[in-house]
Amino acid sequence: MKAVGIIAEYNPFHNGHAYHLAEAKRVTGADVAVVVMSGNFVQRGEPAILDKWERTKLALHNGADLMVELPVFDAVQPGHLFAKGAIQILSALGVKDLVFGSEHPDVDFIDLAEKAQGIEAEKKADKNQTYAAAYAADLEEATGFKLEDPNDILGFSYAKAIVESEIEMNLHPIGRIQAGYHDKEFDEGAEIASASSIRLALHKGKMDKVQKVVPADAFKALQEKPNALGFEKPFFDLLSYRLLTDTVGQLGQVYQMAEGLEHRLVGVATAKEAPQSYQSFIKAVKSKRYTFARMQRTMLYTLLNIKVDQMQAAMADSYIRLLGFTDEGQAYLSEVKRRARLPIISRVDMGLAKANLRLDYKAGLIWQLLAGDRSNKDGQDLSRRPIHYIKEED
Amino acid sequence: MKAVGIIAEYNPFHNGHAYHLAEAKRVTGADVAVVVMSGNFVQRGEPAILDKWERTKLALHNGADLMVELPVFDAVQPGHLFAKGAIQILSALGVKDLVFGSEHPDVDFIDLAEKAQGIEAEKKADKNQTYAAAYAADLEEATGFKLEDPNDILGFSYAKAIVESEIEMNLHPIGRIQAGYHDKEFDEGAEIASASSIRLALHKGKMDKVQKVVPADAFKALQEKPNALGFEKPFFDLLSYRLLTDTVGQLGQVYQMAEGLEHRLVGVATAKEAPQSYQSFIKAVKSKRYTFARMQRTMLYTLLNIKVDQMQAAMADSYIRLLGFTDEGQAYLSEVKRRARLPIISRVDMGLAKANLRLDYKAGLIWQLLAGDRSNKDGQDLSRRPIHYIKEED
Known part of the structure; x- marks a missing residue:
């Protein structure tokens, strides 16, 4: 079976994500979409507005086939480490094609990353400039390409991780439709909006706007968690x-x-x-x-x-944490399981919660504490099994 | 001027406390009542339901003349250390008479404490018995007195601290009226109730009961802090x-x-x-x-x-923290100030907050966090001055 990889946060899951999943399969001709997704905390250091299980369910309902967690020690990191962790998990699962949104889908990001080797912006960054800004300036000098759009930056990070770790993976940047990554407002009638603009609309209680840009089940989940933004x-x-x-x-x-x-x-x-x-x-x-x-x-x-x-210690001892799958995702998993290059974890017991999984376990407990939600006494991890989503027959 | 010492928590201040203050002055013929009171956390390890300033104000309005704080490292301690800390502060302020409530006001607690020297219950306490229970058994064997009532136990702790630290202080146990220390309910029509029964009534929202057993200003303060019990x-x-x-x-x-x-x-x-x-x-x-x-x-x-x-480190470096005084209390303070055997602190700056006062300062900040009350941005200590209560002329 052929798999296409996607790296995501789904905070929250919206129509653009569903479109992206469909496009990813279409452009690569893949049978299954394998998604590595941030867990209960996202890359910017914020709690996800829905927990990883809710987001897994929504993704499976809307085109994903195999969902694995990007551990908190990889997810809550600057772009280059976030990318490296995600690429390694996808690669460990035998994924050889990655689709990602980009403002410049015609750019060869692997070529860019190869040319960028040797740039050491750290030394140049002074007290008034972030490392990223110093790096972008050096990159433009070396390649002529101005790396400034948020999706390009992520795509470049994927390419860099692939080049530096000598991983076999093809990149398929695809153009984004309708919504810019950082757009704060979205047009009347738009069916695609950025996750950040949706979070803003949720904050403002503009549920009618939200309803237009997320799948029906995602809307229901967001409605059922009225405190999801009160973190x-x-x-x-x-x-x-x-x-x-x-x-x-x-x-x-x-x-x-x-x-x-x-x-x-x-x-x-x-x-x-x-x-x-x-x-x-x-x-x-x-x-x-x-x-x-x-x-x-x-x-x-x-x-x-x-x-x-x-x-x-945690970063040096990573794993593949299964969050959920469709029948197709399960079939793909069976195929690649034996040659997976990281341990696959489908169920967390107290032993694991105290060892490899301790940071994710702790993150889950604290997420629940922040959410004011002690209803699930087992927390986010202990005894939770991957979600098996069985598609309804048409 | 003659002073009488009282050791209290006032959690909350009630009619029994007002009675006790009046009786203390009456039986000793003292001009001023000096009270050492737990700060924002009380002996049982709980947050006080009103902060130390509110409680100071109520005590000054109802018979106290000089209020000093029992630092958190002395207050939140088993009885013998609580007593030792409080006795040392009173003694450092020149107080030579202590009045306390007792179930057996005819007992000579100093004599009891002298006879009790040498009891080492620690060795005997086994896994099924608290240290206190083992100690009480040994004490009864040595003296014939059964130390089992809560006020007697406290009184005995005061006596022990006096004997062990060779402090010059007379004890005046006085009988308690109407309410037992641990009584959970109080009678209709009662004007005196225990602090714990009042806390219980507050928890249950029985404000009509509370109103009968606390001074009017204390009732007002408790009404104005409806979340005071939501700790x-x-x-x-x-x-x-x-x-x-x-x-x-x-x-x-x-x-x-x-x-x-x-x-x-x-x-x-x-x-x-x-x-x-x-x-x-x-x-x-x-x-x-x-x-x-x-x-x-x-x-x-x-x-x-x-x-x-x-x-x-904190226990070895104690101090007298002024919380408030009447004119008489201030006059007494001027009289004893120069020969006080501990440093007197009337105002806390950041230097003190990071040094001697750090545990009380931290306790105050956490108390405010628990109370959900960030309205006083300076917290419980920085820049707060002792309350000077000027009695109205009759």
Whole structure:
């Protein structure tokens, strides 16, 4: 069977994702779409608005065949690490074709990535420039291509991961329709909108707008979780709590805590007139050198109390966590299972929850705590089985 | 001027406390009543239902003249350490008479404490008996007195602290009226009820009952803080959060974490079907050897992330924190100030908040977080001045 790989967050799942799944199969002639998806926290360091199981179900209902989780140590990372983790999981599952949306679908990203080898922007980035900006400038100098659009940047990260890890995988960039990645508003009558504009509409309670741009079952799921967007206050409460109770020494061991940021965090959290919201807190501690997303990720590592050594150990010991499949996805899995180059995990027991899976397990427990949802006493992982979606006959 | 000392929690302040303040002055002929009061967390490890400033104000309005805080490292402790901390502060302020309620006001507690010296119940306490129970049995054997009533136990602790620290202080036990310490219900028409029965009535929303047994201004304060009793859920959320994110090694350093309790805590918090409330959680982790109160205190140390070394350093470096005074209290303070045997702190700046006062400062910030009250951006300590209550002329 032929598989096409897709890397996604589905936060939330929308019509553009369904279109992308169909297109991916069409352009590659694949039998199954294998999706590696962020778990309960997404790349920008935010809690996903629906948990990984809800999002898996929606994806299976709308074109995906095999859903695997991108572990939290790969998902909540800058683009290049996010891409590397996802590509390795797809490759470990025998996937040799990747489809992704791009603002420049005619560009040969593998060629670009090969030409980019050797660029070391780290040294050049100064205090007023992010690493990404310094890198893009160097890349343009070397290749003439201006890497500035968000999907191009992700696509380039995939290509770089493939080139650097010497992985056998073909890239199929496809043009995006109707909605720009960062568009905040969407047109009346549009059937495709970006995930961020949909989250904004959800925040504003504009459910009629949302209804037009997501599949019917996704709309139902979003309606049934009216608190799905209320993460900011509990997130900031727990984060404040940690900053008020941990020593600077303890905070200094958190992954990505650098350049004395821990002192600034504690200083601001315990100051007279401390910021009263998460957004204003991030603004108060952020320097020009850091992107907002990087600050958010570091705050999430702090919230999850993930130390450098734990992160490194977890990243060196990855796995393929099954979230769900259709019959076709299951058939593909049987075919590739024996030669998969990472352990396949379909069920998490307490042993695994304390070993390899500990960061994802912890992330799931904290996601539930943030969601105020203790209804599932087993949490997000223990005893949960992959969703087997059986398509209805037409 | 002559002062009488009182050790209190005022959680909440009620008619019995007002009676006690008046009686204390009457039986000792004192000019001023000096009260050392628990801060924002009380001896049983629970958040006080009104903050220390509200409680100070109510006490000053109802008979107290000088209010000082029992620091969190003395307040949230088993009886003997609570007593020792409080006695030392009163003694440092030149107080030589202590009045306390007792079920046996005719007993000579100092004599009892002297006879009790040398009892070492620790060795005898086995897994099915608390230390307190083993101690009481030994004491009865040595003196014939059965130490079993809660106020007697506290009074005995005061006596023991006085004897062991060779402090010059006279004890004046006075009989309690109408209400037993642990009485859960109170009679119709009663004007005196125990603090715990009042908390229970508040929980049940029986405000008409509460109104009869607290001074009018205390009733108003309790009415204005309708969420004052809603601490249990946020407390359990934050505690769960810590247990889910800290390593067993980190938790093992918490003050009073003994006999592998940290393993049991993490085991229960991360188990399948973890307890859904704080009460059921405590029951699940508690052994027969520990009292409920001790477990609650250890959970509070865990919440505040107070490590053994921090606790020891704080206890060795105590102070007299002024919360408020009347004109008479202020006059008494001027008289004793120069020979006070502990530093007197009337205003907390960031320097103190990071040094001696750090545990109280942290406790105040967490109390506000639990109360969901960020309205006072300066928190409970920074820049707060002692309350100066000027009595109205009759």
